Amino acid sequence: xxxxxxxxxxxxxxxxxxxxxxxxxxxxxxxxxxxxxxxxxxxxxxxxxxxxxxxxxxxxxxxxxxxxxxxxxxxxxxxxxxxxxxxxxxxxxxxxxxxx
Amino acid sequence: xxxxxxxxxxxxxxxxxxxxxxxxxxxxxxxxxxxxxxxxxxxxxxxxxxxxxxxxxxxxxxxxxxxxxxxxxxxxxxxxxxxxxxxxxxxxxxxxxxxxxxxxxxxxxxxxxxxxxxxxxxxxxxxxxxxxxxxxxxxxxxxxxxxxxxxxxxxxxxxxxxxxxxxxxxxxxxxxxxxxxxxxxxxxxxxxxxxxxxxxxxxxxxxxxxxxxxxxxxxxxxxxxxxxxxxxxxxxxxxxxxxxxxxxxxxxxxxxxxxxxxxxxxxxxxxxxxxxxxxxxxxxxxxxxxxxxxxxxxxxxxxxxxxxxxxxxxxxxxxxxxxxxxxxxxxxxxxxxxxxxxxxxxxxxxxxxxxxxxxxxxxxxxxxxxxxxxxxxxxxxxxxxxxxxxxxxxxxxxxxxxxxxxxxxxxxxxxxxxxxxxxxxxxxxxxxxxxxxxxxxxxxxxxxxxxxxxxxxxxxxxxxxxxxxxxxxxxxxxxxxxxxxxxxxxxxxxxxxxxxxxxxxxxxxxxxxxxxxxxxxxxxxxxxxxxxxxxxxxxxxxxxxxxxxxxxxxxxxxxxxxxxxxxxxxxxxxxxxxxxxxxxxxxxxxxxxx
Numbered sequence: 001x002x003x004x005x006x007x008x009x010x011x012x013x014x015x016x017x018x019x020x021x022x023x024x025x026x027x028x029x030x031x032x033x034x035x036x037x038x039x040x041x042x043x044x045x046x047x048x049x050x051x052x053x054x055x056x057x058x059x060x061x062x063x064x065x066x067x068x069x070x071x072x073x074x075x076x077x078x079x080x081x082x083x084x085x086x087x088x089x090x091x092x093x094x095x096x097x098x099x100x
Numbered sequence: 101x102x103x104x105x106x107x108x109x110x111x112x113x114x115x116x117x118x119x120x121x122x123x124x125x126x127x128x129x130x131x132x133x134x135x136x137x138x139x140x141x142x143x144x145x146x147x148x149x150x151x152x153x154x155x156x157x158x159x160x161x162x163x164x165x166x167x168x169x170x171x172x173x174x175x176x177x178x179x180x181x182x183x184x185x186x187x188x189x190x191x192x193x194x195x196x197x198x199x200x201x202x203x204x205x206x207x208x209x210x211x212x213x214x215x216x217x218x219x220x221x222x223x224x225x226x227x228x229x230x231x232x233x234x235x236x237x238x239x240x241x242x243x244x245x246x247x248x249x250x251x252x253x254x255x256x257x258x259x260x261x262x263x264x265x266x267x268x269x270x271x272x273x274x275x276x277x278x279x280x281x282x283x284x285x286x287x288x289x290x291x292x293x294x295x296x297x298x299x300x301x302x303x304x305x306x307x308x309x310x311x312x313x314x315x316x317x318x319x320x321x322x323x324x325x326x327x328x329x330x331x332x333x334x335x336x337x338x339x340x341x342x343x344x345x346x347x348x349x350x351x352x353x354x355x356x357x358x359x360x361x362x363x364x365x366x367x368x369x370x371x372x373x374x375x376x377x378x379x380x381x382x383x384x385x386x387x388x389x390x391x392x393x394x395x396x397x398x399x400x401x402x403x404x405x406x407x408x409x410x411x412x413x414x415x416x417x418x419x420x421x422x423x424x425x426x427x428x429x430x431x432x433x434x435x436x437x438x439x440x441x442x443x444x445x446x447x448x449x450x451x452x453x454x455x456x457x458x459x460x461x462x463x464x465x466x467x468x469x470x471x472x473x474x475x476x477x478x479x480x481x482x483x484x485x486x487x488x489x490x491x492x493x494x495x496x497x498x499x500x501x502x503x504x505x506x507x508x509x510x511x512x513x514x515x516x517x518x519x520x521x522x523x524x525x526x527x528x529x530x531x532x533x534x535x536x537x538x539x540x541x542x543x544x545x546x547x548x549x550x551x552x553x554x555x556x557x558x559x560x561x562x563x564x565x566x567x568x569x570x571x572x573x574x575x576x577x578x579x580x581x582x583x584x585x586x587x588x589x590x591x592x593x594x595x596x597x598x599x600x601x602x603x604x605x606x607x608x609x610x611x612x613x614x615x616x617x618x619x620x621x622x623x624x625x626x627x628x629x630x631x632x633x634x635x636x637x638x639x640x641x642x643x644x645x646x647x648x649x650x651x652x653x654x655x656x657x658x659x660x661x662x663x664x665x666x667x668x669x670x671x672x673x674x675x676x677x678x679x680x681x682x683x684x685x686x687x688x689x690x691x692x693x694x
Contacts, residue, residue, distance in 0.1 A: 020153045021117035050142075052149045053211060057204035064202065081142050088214055094201045 001026060003033045010034055013044035018055030018082075027058040031065065039071040042098070046077035051085055063095065074098045107134065107174045112167040113152070115159045115186070120152035120168060127172055127181070134174055143215045148181065150208040151230055155185035163187055163226075180233040184418070189228045192221030224418030225368055225391070295319075295438050299431060300331040306407065306427045307333065310420040312390070313410045316381065318342065318357060319403040319435070327357060327404060334383075342380065354378040357404045361394040368392075369408075370415075385410050391421065395428045402432050453514050458483075460517040461491065464524050470496040474568040475624075476693055478665035481686040482630075489516035489559075490628050490686035493524055495534060500569040503527070503534040506626040506688055507561035508580065510602075515555060522548060523559060523603075537563035537576040538613035545578070545603045545611075552604030559603040562626055566690070571618040576611045578602050581632070582644075585616065586623040586651040593648055594621070622692045623651055623664070630685035634672050637679045642672055661691040 002014040012030055030041065041062060045051070063073045074096045078086060086092040109130040113123035128145040136144070148170065155168045163186025171182045196213050199206040213219055216232045303315045314334055318327040327342040342355055345362075354376040360367040369375050370389035375382045381392070390408030394401065405428050409416075416424075461483075469477045479492045489509030496502045505527055509516040526544045533540045541563055552558055560580040566573045575583050579602035585594040598612045627647070634642040650671055655664065665687070672685065 017121070019117075019121055019149060020157075021121060050145065050149075052146060052153065053205070053207040054153065056207060060202060060204045080139075081146075084139075084142065085146060085211070088211060089207050090198065091201060 001029065003029065005033065005035070005038070008037060009040045009042055010038045011042045011044065013047070015043070015045065015048045016050075018045075018048055018051040018058070020052060020054035023054040023058045027061055030062060034065075039069075041066060041071070041073045042076050043073065044076045045079055045082045048079050048082050051082045053085075053089070056085065056089060056091060059095065060091070072096065076100055108172070110169065110171045112169050115156050115164045115166065115168055117153060117156050120156050121149060123168075123170060124148040124152055127170055130172060131174075131179075136179075144179070144181070147212050147215050147232060148183070150211050151183045151232070154208055155183060155187060158185075158187040158190070160186060160188050166227075177236045178233060179236070180231065182232070183230045184227050185230070186227050189221075189223035192219075192230075222418040222422050224416055224421050226415045227418055229418040295435055296330050298434060298438075302427060302431060303331055303333070303405070306424065309423055310407060310416065311409070311414065312407045314383075314408050316357075316406045317403060317431075318405075320344070320361070320401045322401075327361075330403070340380070356381055356392045357394075357406060360392040361401055361404055364394060364396065366391055366393050366421075381406055381408075383408075387411050387413075389415060391416060391424065393424060393428055395432050397432055397436055402435055405431075457514045457517040460514070460521055464491050464493070464517075464520055466492075466494060469494050470502060471499070472496070472502050472566065472568055472690075473500045474693055475566075475690045476661035477688070477690050478661040479686075479688045480665050480669060481684065482669070483684050489520060490630070490684040491520045491524070492626070492686055492688045493527065494688065495528060495531070497531070497534050497565070501535070501565065501567040503537065503540075504564040504566060504626055504688055504690075505561065506580070506628060506686065507559050508628045508684070508686075509557065509559045511555075511557045515557065519548070519552065519557060519559060522551070523561070527563070535565045535567075535574070536613065537565050537574055538611040541576045541578055541600075541603070541611040542609060545609055546607060549604055549607045558605050561603060564624075564626060566618075566624075568618070572615060573618060573624070574613050574615045576600070576613050578611060579605075581627055581629055584625045584627075584648060584651055585618075585621045586625075586648075588620045588622050591620065591622075591652075593652055595648075622655070624690040625651055625687060626689075627687040628684060630683035631672065631687060633683055634676050634685065635679055636676055642675050646675070655691070659691065660693075661689050664691050665689050 001012065004011045004013070010030070010033060012026075015026065018026065034041070043059070043062075059073070059075070066073045075082075075086070076098045077100055078097060083092070086095070086097070109127060111123050111126055113119045124145055127148055128141050131141045131144055132138075152168060152170070159166075159168075166186045168186070169182075169184040171184075173180050193209060196209040198210050212232065215234075217234045218232070220231045222229045222231070299317055303317055307313065307315050315331075316329065316333065317331045319330040320326075321328055321341075324341075325344040325346065327344055329339050329341070332339065342353070342357060345353060345358065356367050356369060356375060356379055368389075368391055369381075371387060375388060387410060388408055389411075390406060392404060392406045394404045396402060405424070407424060465481055466479065469479055471477075477494065479494070481490055481492065483490070489511055491507055491509070493505040494502050495505070505524075507520065507523055509519045509523070511519070523544065526547050527540065530540055530543060533543070541561070548559070559578070561578045562575065562580040562583060564573055564575040564583060573585075575596045577583070577596070577598040578600055582595045582597035585596070587593070594616060596614045596616060598614065600611050601609060625647070632642055632644040632647055636642075650668065668687065668689065669685075
C-alpha cells in the first residue's frame with residue numbers, strides 16, 4: 001500500500017486486497033497519515049483485486065471520519081470486483097466514485 | 101486425450117483470517133478450473149470469504165483450535181459449498197436485510213444470500229454447517245485438456261479429493277440410509293401397527309444412523325399430565341412415567357426431559373454438563389453425551405426424545421442433529437395420524453354401541469299394549485339422548501287385570517339397555533306372583549342384585565297390579581316416582597309412594613305393598629323423573645305439582661288414553677319451549693272408559 005499526499009489530498013493506492021485480515025491496518029495507516037489540511041482522501045481501487053465486507057467497513061469508517069471534518073472521500077477507478085461489491089451493497093450511492 | 105476433473109473439492113483451514121482467505125482463493129481456483137466464468141468465480145470467492153471470516157471471528161475458544169472445513173461439489177449444473185465452523189452458532193436469518201449505509205459491519209450474510217440461490221445453516225453441538233448452493237442453466241464444463249497448465253496442480257489435488265469423496269460418500273450414505281428408512285416407514289404407515297413398535301423400529305434406525313448408543317422416547321399424556329415411556333432402548337432402565345409439573349415454580353423434579361419440554365428447546369448433556377443423579381436419564385457410564393429433544397405439533401407437546409452416546413468424544417455432528425429432527429418430525433406426524441384414527445374408530449364404536457342399545461331398548465317396549473276392560477291405556481318413552489335407561493311394560497294377568505311396570509335404569513348405553521332387558525325377563529318369569537308386586541319386587545331385587553352391584557348400577561321401579569273388575573290396585577315402589585291417581589272431574593288426587601330402596605342397592609329387601617280402591621278413579625299415571633324435571637329455558641322445573649294439576653283438569657268425554665297421553669307430551673313441550681330434554685320422559689297412563 002502506498003500513501004501519498006498533496007496539499008489537500010491524501011492519496012491511497014497499491015491496495016491488492018482490502019479484506020478482514022488487513023482492513024484495520026489500512027484504516028489505522030490512513031488515519032495516521034491524515035493531516036489537518038487534508039480535505040479529501042482518494043482511495044485508488046484500480047489494483048484492488050478483492051474486497052470483502054470488512055473492507056467496505058473501513059471505507060465507511062474513513063468516510064465518517066472525513067464527514068466529521070467537512071472533508072470527503074473519493075473512490076478512484078474501482079476494479080470490476082470492487083465495483084461489484086459496492087453495487088451489491090448499494091454503497092456506490094454513498095461514495096463518490098471517480099474514473100480517472 | 102481428455103480426463104475428467106474431480107468435481108469435489110475439500111479443504112481444511114486454520115482458524116485464522118489470513119489462512120481462511122488463502123483457502124477461499126484455492127476454492128475459487130477450483131471453480132475457475134471447472135470452467136466457471138471469471139465473474140461468477142469472483143462472486144463465489146466473495147461469498148466464501150464472508151462465510152469464512154464469520155467462522156474465524158466467532159469461533160469459540162475450543163473451536164479456534166479446530167480447522168474450518170470448506171467443501172465444494174459441483175454436480176451437473178449445481179454448485180454446492182459447505183462451510184463447517186466451530187462457533188457457538190447463531191440464529192441464521194431466512195432473509196437478511198441490508199445494513200444501514202453508515203453501519204461499518206453486518207453485510208456478510210446479505211452478500212451471501214444475494215449471490216447464492218439457497219443458503220441454510222445447521223447448528224450442531226461442536227460444529228455448525230452453512231450449506232450454500234446455486235443452480236445454473238447449463239452444465240458446468242468439466243473437461244480440460246490434459247496438457248493445460250493447471251493439470252499438474254489438479255493432479256495433486258486429485259489424491260486429496262479422493263479422500264474427500266470417500267468422506268462425503270459416507271455422509272451421503274448416511275443421508276441415504278435415513279431417507280430409505282423414512283420411505284420404508286412411510287410405506288408401512290398403511291399397515292396396522294401400534295405406535296410403540298413403529299417408534300421402536302424408527303428409533304433403532306436413528307441410533308444406527310447417528311452413531312448413538314441408546315435412546316428413550318416419552319409420549320405426553322395430557323389427561324394424566326405424565327410423560328410415559330413409549331419406547332426405550334434399554335429395557336432394564338427405570339420405566340416409571342414422569343409426572344409433568346403443573347406449575348413452572350414446581351422444579352422439584354430433576355429431569356432434563358421435563359426441562360426441555362418447558363424451555364421448548366434441545367438440551368445437551370456431556371461430561372461437563374452431566375445428567376443429575378436423580379434424573380431418570382442418569383446411567384452409570386461416566387462418559388455420557390447426548391441431546392434431549394422435545395417435539396411439538398403447533399403449540400401442543402407431543403413427546404420428548406433423548407439420544408445418547410457412551411463416549412464423550414463421539415459428539416453429534418450438525419448433520420446427525422438434522423437427521424434426529426427429521427425423524428422426530430416424522431414420528432410426530434405418525435403419532436398424530438394414529439391418534440386421529442383411534443379417535444375415529446372410538447367414535448364409530450360409540451355410535452355403533454348406541455345404535456345397538458337403542459335397538460335393544462326399542463325392542464323391550466311393548467309394541468301394542470294389552471287391553472284391560474274398563475280402561476284405555478297409553479305408554480310413551482321419549483329419550484333425551486340417543487339411548488336412556490327408561491322402560492315400561494304391561495303384562496296381562498286376565499282380561500280385567502294386569503301388572504304395570506315402569507322403571508329407570510341408572511346408566512346409559514348397552515349396559516343400561518341390557519339391565520332393562522334382564523328386568524323385563526325376570527318380571528315375566530314369575531306370572532304366579534304378578535298380583536303381589538311387593539313380593540315380585542323382592543324376588544327381582546335378589547335375582548338382579550349381584551349383577552347390578554358389580555357395575556355400581558341400580559334401578560328405580562314401580563310395579564302396579566290393577567284389577568278393574570274388583571276395582572283396586574296394589575302398588576310397590578323401589579325408589580321411584582309416586583303413582584298419581586285422579587278421581588272423577590273435580591275430585592281428589594291420590595298419591596302412592598314409599599321409602600323403599602331401588603333395586604340393586606341391598607339384598608333381601610322386603611317391599612311394601614299399597615292397596616288402593618279405584619272407586620271412581622278416572623286417571624292413573626305412572627311416570628319417570630324426566631316429567632317433573634323437565635325444565636324451561638329459565639331453568640324452572642315442570643314439577644310434580646304441575647303434573648298433579650294437569651291430571652286434575654277436566655277431560656273431554658270422548659278422550660281416550662292415547663289422546664290424553666299426546667296432550668301430556670304437548671303440555672310438557674309447551675312448558676319447555678325450545679329447551680332440550682335433560683332426561684328421558686316415560687309414562688304409562690290409564691284412563692277409565694265412559
